[in-house]
Every structure is written in C-alpha cells, then in structure tokens.
Amino acid sequence: MHDQHDLSLILDSRVPLVVVETHDEDRFLTFLTGVVTASATGDYRPLFRWTITDGLQRLDIEMEPQPTNSAPDQVLRHIRAVSQPGIFVLLDFHPYLQDPVNVRLVKDIAIKAEEGRQTVVLVSHDIELPPELDRFAARFEMSLPGDKERANIVLSVVEEWNSANRGSVNVDQRAFDLLVRNLAGITRADTERLARNAIYHDGAISESDLPAVAKAKYELLNQQGVLSFEYETARFSDVGGLNRLKAWLEQRKRVMQSDAAGPPLDPPRGLLLLGIQGCGKSLAAKATAGILGVPLLRLDVGTLYNKYHGETERNLRESLQQAEIMAPCVLWIDEIEKAWQRAAAMMACHAGC
Ligand SMILES: Nc1ncnc2c1ncn2[C@@H]1O[C@H](COP(=O)(O)OP(=O)(O)OP(=O)(O)O)[C@@H](O)[C@H]1O
Ligand SMILES: [Mg+2]
Incomplete structure (x- = not known):
C-alpha cells in the first residue's frame, strides 16, 4: 500500500525522470502497470516499455513491440518528439547514459516534459545518473516482501510442488517459520527461488534446509567480497575449557533460535574475545555460531582496509548492512586490533604531514 501511494505521488507530481534500482524487474513492471491502470481515468497516461532487444512496446494494453525504436538514441528522439x-x-538503459548525446536527449525530454507530461522511468540493478540529470530525477525504491508476503510465497511454492508431484510437502512448522524468517531482506523472485531450492530436492521443509538457504542468500548479497561465509562452524565438544563462555551461550541459545511467537527477550549483542595467539579465539567464534545454530559471517579487518583502498567506510557500511539482512547470524570481526593499528597509522601520517 505504501509503495503504491509513493509511486502514484511521484508520477502525479510530474517529475520527468524516475530512477528505480531493482533486481526484481518483472515485479516492478507488474506493480507499475497496476498503479497506472488504477489511476484516475481523466488523468490516464499510456505506459510503454523499452529494451534494447525489443524496442518500444505498449504495456498497459497488448500491442506488438516497435523494433524501429530499439536503438537508445532513437527511442529518446521518439519520446522527445511525441506530444501525447x-x-x-x-x-x-544505464550503459547508454555514458553517451553525451543520450544524456542531452534525456535532458531535452525532462525540460519539455513539464508541458507535455512525459515521464521517463529508468529501471536497472544499478543506476548512476550524470549530474546534469540529477535535478530532474526522483528515486523510487520498492520495499522487499514483509513477513506475511514471504510466508505466502513459500506456501505458493508448497502448492506448486503438491500439484506437480500429486503429493504433499512434508512441512515441519518450526522449520517453516525459520525459513520464512531467514528469507527476509531479498527480492520476491529470489525468495521464491530459494524456497523452491529448499523444497524441491526432497519434498520437505525441515531444519536441514536452513544452512543451504543461508549460504544461497549470502551468495546473493555479498557482491563486494569483504564478508566471507564460514561453512565450518564448531561444536562445544571441539572446545576444551571456556566453561563460562559455554554457559553464557547455552543460556542465550533459546533467544536466537526462537521465532517471533517466542518470549520477548533481547538477543545477545556481542562478545569480545581477547587473548594471546593460538589461544582459541577463532575456534570460539566458530563454536558461538555452531552453538547458537545460526550462520557465521567473517569480516576480516585487514581485507577491509586493503582491498579497496580509500573505500573502507563504504565497505564497512555495506558489510554491516549485509550482516543485518543475514540476521540472525554471528558476525565475526576477526583481528579487530588491525583497525586500531591502521587508525593510529593514519593519524600519525596526518600529524606528520
Ligand atoms: N580451547 C581449545 N580447545 C580445543 N582446541 C583449541 C582450543 N584453543 C585453541 N585450540 C586449537 O589451537 C589452534 C589455534 O586456535 P585458534 O586459531 O582458534 O587461535 P586464535 O586465538 O584465533 O589465534 P590467532 O590470534 O593467531 O588468530 C586451533 O587448531 C584450535 O583448534
Ligand atoms: Mg584467530
């Protein structure tokens, strides 16, 4: 409902350029078609879709594509010329915004749109707008599926499996709830795909599906490669001693594994493991994830600083966002002391300059 209201507002406000970054192109197009066809009849505007492969095609009513308008500059010239x-x-369209001719054409359209009422909507996974177009543009972000929608997506995959196999998926209710919770933070299409992966190989939803779902979700999210997914977590029995840590984790295990219906307890926030080399800090981090039964993500501070020189803050922010989407999980920040060493080195350099 929110999304519909926001997009209608943008379209009604006559912003000439709308930028939509999404991996769920089909969902956005279906959604936009719904918004356009539901709009007040007096103010109705036809909807067109363009791709480099098919050219321009009317979307709100069924019509054949016009391949004559498939070249990027042709379609822009066409939009610039129409009066309706x-x-x-x-x-x-994002690669074609590198061309100054196309940039100018989009700007022409934007300037003219104030009287003609044309809106250009750019949809790609990632769009960096040239600065001369920025002031004409509004950005729209589609919200990701909420709890209820995710549960419905998983149920629709269950039904799909049932009718394809003339049987019924063996659903463990607790595993179903955890699966729905663990699919948070990804698009509708990805949610459906991961649910299908979990169900189709054995016709069941069980807790044994959850690690593979976490791994697939991590692979979708981690495009920068600063966070790594640790496949091997340890068990209590692998760790000698550390009895207080074990007791502490055992008490908190229930909170991490409980679903939304469980008691409203605060999850554990963090642990600082401090000790000499080889004393078992890494092992304890692995055991923490293993005991709590959640995925383990490792953020290596050394990589964070070295990999993308000058982009440390952005990488840190993105890594933390990814970890948040992967939650519940254990985020293992290894060799955190390197962060202080770097910060101290940078300060010394600044002081010396
Ligand atoms: N309490 C323990 N129980 C069983 N094995 C242990 C324990 N402590 C350390 N080890 C073993 O000792 C080795 C080194 O441990 P680990 O890598 O976890 O140490 P660390 O504190 O992370 O070291 P570093 O500071 O070099 O990263 C590993 O093979 C680990 O399995
Ligand atoms: Mg270590």
Whole structure:
C-alpha cells in the first residue's frame, strides 16, 4: 500500500525522470502497470516499455513491440518528439547514459516534459545518473516482501510442488517459520527461488534446509567480497575449557533460535574475545555460531582496509548492512586490533604531514 501511494505521488507530481534500482524487474513492471491502470481515468497516461532487444512496446494494453525504436538514441528522439502524455519505462538503459548525446536527449525530454507530461522511468540493478540529470530525477525504491508476503510465497511454492508431484510437502512448522524468517531482506523472485531450492530436492521443509538457504542468500548479497561465509562452524565438544563462555551461550541459545511467537527477550549483542595467539579465539567464534545454530559471517579487518583502498567506510557500511539482512547470524570481526593499528597509522601520517 505504501509503495503504491509513493509511486502514484511521484508520477502525479510530474517529475520527468524516475530512477528505480531493482533486481526484481518483472515485479516492478507488474506493480507499475497496476498503479497506472488504477489511476484516475481523466488523468490516464499510456505506459510503454523499452529494451534494447525489443524496442518500444505498449504495456498497459497488448500491442506488438516497435523494433524501429530499439536503438537508445532513437527511442529518446521518439519520446522527445511525441506530444501525447506517456510513461516510458527504459529497462537497463544505464550503459547508454555514458553517451553525451543520450544524456542531452534525456535532458531535452525532462525540460519539455513539464508541458507535455512525459515521464521517463529508468529501471536497472544499478543506476548512476550524470549530474546534469540529477535535478530532474526522483528515486523510487520498492520495499522487499514483509513477513506475511514471504510466508505466502513459500506456501505458493508448497502448492506448486503438491500439484506437480500429486503429493504433499512434508512441512515441519518450526522449520517453516525459520525459513520464512531467514528469507527476509531479498527480492520476491529470489525468495521464491530459494524456497523452491529448499523444497524441491526432497519434498520437505525441515531444519536441514536452513544452512543451504543461508549460504544461497549470502551468495546473493555479498557482491563486494569483504564478508566471507564460514561453512565450518564448531561444536562445544571441539572446545576444551571456556566453561563460562559455554554457559553464557547455552543460556542465550533459546533467544536466537526462537521465532517471533517466542518470549520477548533481547538477543545477545556481542562478545569480545581477547587473548594471546593460538589461544582459541577463532575456534570460539566458530563454536558461538555452531552453538547458537545460526550462520557465521567473517569480516576480516585487514581485507577491509586493503582491498579497496580509500573505500573502507563504504565497505564497512555495506558489510554491516549485509550482516543485518543475514540476521540472525554471528558476525565475526576477526583481528579487530588491525583497525586500531591502521587508525593510529593514519593519524600519525596526518600529524606528520
Ligand atoms: N580451547 C581449545 N580447545 C580445543 N582446541 C583449541 C582450543 N584453543 C585453541 N585450540 C586449537 O589451537 C589452534 C589455534 O586456535 P585458534 O586459531 O582458534 O587461535 P586464535 O586465538 O584465533 O589465534 P590467532 O590470534 O593467531 O588468530 C586451533 O587448531 C584450535 O583448534
Ligand atoms: Mg584467530
């Protein structure tokens, strides 16, 4: 409902350029078509879709694509020339915004749109707008599926399996709830795909599906490669001593593994493991994830500083966001002392300069 309201507002406000970054192109197009066809009849604007492969095609009513308008500059010249109002969705146009001719054409359209009521909607996974177009643009972000929608997606995959196999998926209710919780933070299409992976190989939803779901989700999210997914976690029996840590974790285990219906307890926030080399800090971090039964993500401070020189803050922010999407999980920040060493070195350098 929120999304519908926000997008209608943007379209009604006559912003000439709308930027939508999404991996769920189909979902966005279906959603936009719904918003456009539901809008007040007096103010109705036809909706078009463009791709480099098919050219321009009317979307709100069924019509054949026009391959004559498939070249990027051709479609822009066409939009610039039309006098009727319209909404033009350009899919994956981002590479063509490197060309100054296309940038100028989009700017022409934006300037003219104030009287003609044309809106260009750019849809890609990642769009960096040239600065001269920035002031004409609004960004729209589609919200990700909420709890209820995710549960419905998993149920629809269950039904799909049932009718394809003339049977019924063996559903463990607790595993179902955990699966729905663990699918948070990804698009509708990815949710469906991961649910299908979990169900189709054995016709069941069980707790044994959860590690593979966590791994697949991590692979979707971690495009920068600063966080790593640790496949091997340890068990209590692998760790000698550390009895207080074991007791502490055992008490908190229930909170991490409980679903939304469980008691409203605060999850554990963090642990600082401090000790000499080889005393078992890494082993304890692995055991923490193993005991709590959640995925383990390792953030190596050394890599964070070295890998993308000058982009440490952005990488740290992105890594923390990814860890948040992967929650519940254990985020293992290894060799945290390196962060202080670097910070001290940088301060010394600044002081010396
Ligand atoms: N309490 C323990 N029980 C069983 N094995 C242990 C224990 N402590 C350390 N080890 C073993 O000793 C080795 C070194 O441990 P680990 O890598 O966890 O140490 P660390 O504190 O992370 O070291 P570093 O500071 O070099 O990263 C590993 O093979 C680990 O399995
Ligand atoms: Mg270590």
